[in-house]
Amino acid sequence: MQLEAQNTSSQSGASATSVDSEYPKLELRKLIPSFKPQQDDMGRFLGLFERQLKFLKLPETSWVAYLIGVLPTEVAKLIAREPEEKAQDYEYVKEILL
Secondary structure, eight states, X not given: OHHHHHHHHHHHHHHHXXXXXXXXXXXXXXXXXXXXXXXXXXXXXHHXXXXXXXXXXXXXXXXXXXXXXXXXXXXXXXXXXXOHHHHTOHHHXXXXXX
């Protein structure tokens, strides 16, 4: 029985690894553009940002976290000043930035 259990667990581990390796790992930093205040229009930037996240099928509840990562520090501080509940609402944050 022990041999069967070890054999089964090693087979399931191998299949999980092979399934995982079938899907490419995506580097979000390369897929989501960074905002450059001197060059970019905020409205157009947010439109592209939203398209990329929809294309990647990321839930809107996590969009603000990704957005903060691609904004310059001084712009991200605007979001940080807001109450936590509002700072997690993408539509609210979008209004602030526009």
